[in-house]
Amino acid sequence: MIAAMKNKITALIFAAILFAGCSLEEYPYGFYSERNYYKTTADAEAATLYIYDAINYIEYSRAIVFLGGMNTDELDPKGDATPSTKDLDAWSQNNFRSNTTLGNFFKYSYITINRANAVIKHVPSMNIDAGIRNRFTGEAYFMRAYSYFNLARNFGRVPIHMSMVSRLEDTQAGLPENLDEMWGYIISDLEDAIELLPYYAKPEPGRVDKAAAQAFLAKAYLYLASAKAYGVPQYSEMSFSVDDYYAKAAQYAGEVVDNPEQKTYGFDPDLMHIYDVDYPDGPEHIFIMSMDRTGETEGQYSKISKMYIPYISGGTVYLKQGDSDKMIATHDGWSEYKTNITFYNSYAAGDLRKDWLICKEVYDASGAVVAAYPGSLSYPFCRKYVDPGFNGDKTSTKPYLLRYSDVALMYAEAAGPTAKAYELVNYIRNRAGLGDLTPGLSVADFRAAVIRERVYELAFEGNITYDLRRTGRLHTVTAVQEQGITEEADVLFYPIPSIETDLNPNIK
């Protein structure tokens, strides 16, 4: 009996061992990887959307304003802002290599690039509808160019990744030889994007089409042309011809603002409507971030409004809508992007972009003033980003990445004082309640006037720093002067973050 039992038990034990016998190989569960992806049109679209998704993270979306305005006399930080913000504002260059905001902007540019590279690697060879395939690939080229464009403006020469990174060995890309090579990648990608992308029938908020690619190519040419024309160090040593690039800038901007085939975008005649959060598909918005208050996490929804609005006791306040009696509600904010008062006072009298788009009074629901500047409102704040349909901190505010008015001003600047150029500039001035620009200006005066117009038209949209950079005037910013810096060369570029130089031996 025991012997029989013995056999049974032995069998049982062996069964247990066999049952347990297993290979230790690990199979991914519940996530995708390169080996099980890029099969269908939906895969390709999700991969394309993932590119755009990268710039929605607050590390990037907030940095747009930190690098495009906070570092000038347009905005100031609050008293207890983070050190990285204070350093950027004050041009404390010693800490720039480890500055969180600079590091994040750098990093997210490359996250975008890697996601774009993944699409460029896989989508063109996918067996899907050619039109769709071209569109997605074109979007990827655009986003790669967009990221390198922003990197180039801020950091000069940066590591170039033109293929997707999937192993540790792929992570150490070198720098281009010179700025010509650097910008060559941007121009070439934008040309590819123009080739591949269609004009959309109507604006598709959160995605770009041919017009965006043309506008950005114009932006790139104009940036270089003006930089060389204004004698900005390093740019002036580039090999292109200034007139040629101004002409190309005018040509590509013209494809957007002076092209009967391009029917998707145009001026929005109503100044307040441009900034109405419910109309991200308005004619002005060639490229806009796509966020919605129904999102789960910040980045899906936006808190950008709170960056501009001052702290007002944590409550709901109301704003007047232009010259109408209509009032809209908003939450209060964190006072992170404080309007510089000198800048506020520099607007021309009667400029509606000041009177309507910068609030110096807030009201309660009944219309009574509850806080005003000067007084308990600590500064007059930009209201371009207000979402009256906010849910707590969650808003659908969509930061403006490229507006038609910007392209119009680019065209005007590149083309010089032509009739079309005057027409475009005057449209923008008239919409803001101002009179026409002085007629008959010289090319130089006209360009200077357009650049000045850009300061107010594109205020608080992350633009002014780059206009200062490409005209060699960044060193005139008050904080830069307070640092004792007198040469543009000393503020020409931010240093590449130390985390990159420490870990990438190919940067020297």
Next chain:
Amino acid sequence: MKKKILGFFLAVAALLIPGTLLAQNVGRVSGTVSDPHGNTVLGAAVLVTGSNKYAITDENGAWAIEGVASDATLSVSCLGYEDATLAVNGRAVIDIVLQESSFMLEETVAIGYGRMKKSDLTGSVASLDPENLVSKPSNSIENLMQGRVAGVQITNNSQEPGAASIVRVRGNSSMNGSNAPLLVVDGFPFGDAGNLAQINPQDIVSMEVLKDASASAIYGSRGANGVILITTTKASANKTSISVRQQTTLSQMTSELDLWHDPVLMAITQNESKINAGLTPQYVGAVNANGIYYPSIEELQTTWTTNTRWEDIVLRDVPVSNNTTVQVRSSNDKTNFVASANYYRNNGVFVDDYYQKFGGKFSVDQKIYPNFTLKLGANVVSGVRNYNPGRSFNRNPIFPVYDDEGNYWLYSASDYYHPVALKELSTNVTKGTDVIANAGVEWRMFDGFTLTSQFNFKHGETVQDVYNPNVYSETGNFNNGYGKIANWQDNNMVVDVYGTYDKVLAEKHHVTAMLGYSYENYQSRSSDLTGVEFVNEALGNENLQAGNPELYRIGNGLSKSELVSGLMRLNYGYDNRYLFTFTSRADGSSKFGVNEKWAFFPSGAFSWNAHNESFLKDVKAINTLKFRASYGVSGNQGISPYQTLSRFGQHKYYYNGSWMTAIGPGYKSGTTGEGGIYAVWSGIANENLKWESTTQLDFGVDVSLFGNRLNLTVDVYDKVTDDLLRERNIAPSSGFDRMWVNDGKIQNRGVEATLDGIIYSSKDWKVGATAVFSCNRNKVLSLGNAKEAGLMTDDRTGMQYEYYGNSLGQYRGYTNILAIDKPMFVFYGYKVDGIVQALDEGLSAGLTGSDAEPGEFKYVDVDGSGTVDEDDRCIIGDPNPDFLASLNFDVVWKNLDFSIFFNGVFGNDVINTQRFGQPSNNPLRWTTDNPTNKYPKLRDDRQVKFSDWWIEDGSFVRIQTVALGYTLPLRKRLSFMESVRFYVNIDNLYTFTKFTGYDPEVSALGIYSGGYPRLRRWTFGIDFNF
């Protein structure tokens, strides 16, 4: 006396044997079985070798078998006795004397895949009898172990119902992996120690802590943090007992809550703080932007009547908790049976906040054949945690609970802390059930060899119901109502098979060999359902479909891992004097990288029982003098499944008015930055990722003197953990942030000692004491490649470091660092030398702007650069204690027993984040009238730097337990009842400390963040034993 009986018995036996010598071919053989003391042995199996004939002895030790050949051989076995084999030799009556097995002679301890005599131990194993600990109720046994075992630090930093304890054996040795020891219950590895809620502490009969490498290496890649072995109760031999234990616990706070009871003082200080920051004061008798009228200070002094005592609304008067256990234990010669049921309820300090659980357990050991035992067990625990988020007892007292219309009174549209609203409108309930089953066999196949096989299965599941109401909660307000159901379940299966051979050869050579195999399969799954934008909130999360159909959110996940192991242990003892142990385990884990699937963990130990040497044998005073040495390697798995694979990320992107799925390279693996607002991007595979390995050297000595009245155990150890799991940085131009690698080294060295003794004993009295001392020195030896790890350098000292933990909003920065050659988690910040009294003084101290003004912290310009900046930071404190010590006294007088337990932690620093800004300290502020050097002025917009001003000595000695009990023996008077015991246990009676916050017992990072005072718990217990 006993020797005389034995001698007599042997003599009788000797006389009887010759008389039974009768030649007989086949016939009946009978006799008795007894022990050397002449006591009959019940339940011994007498087997005719090579047949299936056998008999089991009855209560008189008698047995009989028919048809036994006269030349047959009998083998006799019984639990607790050495096996015996003898020839029938034609006898008809054979009386057998069984020698007690060594297991019965001496206490044995669990060592993992086996038990061992305490005197045969070579490694560092601490045993703990939980019997004395369970006179206060607790969710888990770990909570009760505090201060009881040398080398084990238990931190009970949370007083929330059902809260876990932090358990550390010989310090922290991992940055990112777990630092908790492995918990093994009756041979079943449960995972990290800390909250063993599945096992009722009253069902636990013994606990062993495996501390050194020789002891823990048998658990291989999970042994590096030590192992806690828990053995649950069995019935005593041939006895049926029923016990009913009831405990009722009343809790009270040991100190007053730090609240504003004087609204005038509150308003004055708050106004002052605003004015000093250049802001508009609030208490000026005006309506603010939210339409809330803030009275002026004069009004508060005169006409303002509202003074809400929020603490009376939010807190229970006296939290009462309950613990009831009924236990039935019974055994006979074949069966050992235990059944136990438990009801536990722990009411938290907040109203409606509680944890409760019901548990049931049974286990049966059935001797199917004399040498074959089947063991079955099951355990079911079902618990509920009801969390009440309405906790703001520190709300402004000048405002009411309700407004005039009876609505909840809110400060503003973003007032998410109204305690009554949250209590009434929100839901946060987690229900969990755990089912544990095990089946095993123990088969004594032949003399000295036992095969043990055990199958364990554990199923756990929780369901969490959440509803966050619109308006009153942040999540609810952001989503217009937010309801969620989160499901989680896990299954863990372990199969162990091991054979043990135990034999004394040629009298002096004791050999024990164990060879085994183990397979473990773990899988956890989760899913969650979320609905938002509820039209009507009446149903809470009961009907998630009532949310906006376009915004339903779902999530699911699965994590699976397998572990295959081969294990081996060899013990050799020579003459009970020299003992050698060699242990090894090979672990193959699916979690490791493809190039590192298998890990091998060897260890060896030697010990010398000097008391058995001839030169000490006759020294009566010395009972034990044993020296131990061990060395070996154990590991820490630390890795989560799938960390070695490359993977894509996934997110939602809003496009064309709806949410679309977005997928591509790089996934968000974590968060970083203050408040965790920045994402960390991973996804590059590391095929070489493996376990952390800990090499440990241990020397110990065990001494027992004066008839075991005085026992001392001392161990010193040096353990180094290498290949630390950490994330290395990747150049950001790759589009990735980090990947997991093995790089880094931490050392823990220490001394630990346990001294216990019987101070006095007589017929009526017994006075005993136990002292436990542990001292650990932790040091970070390496943090890996400095550039890859992104280490920072302290410019002044050249010290390399990285931040650890979370950035604290209060200081807008990190407080703890890991620094090379320093203990883990040291504090890094500024030094403060009093308060600036004059602007000149501030400016000359190197301060700038408003920081230089009178009333500000006078930070020290440590590097003498002329300005106070980040380079002036230095190490300003160490949260690791210098040593832990505890002392327990037991006094028994007749049926009355009393014990008092002091537990102390010494020499650790604690960051008291509440040192300023609280009602108790704000009034002590610097003002021009009170130019103190101790506190700064009040200023709302001050950017406070983390400095030594906030650091306090966290040393404390606590009267942890005082217990008084009376046992009423009833057996003589009542036939059905053994005894009744009444007792009172006071937990946390008093704490001696210089710390100024509520209580200095905080987590390993040493950050105190307020909360509420430590609770003193009065437990009234009654035990009925039938």
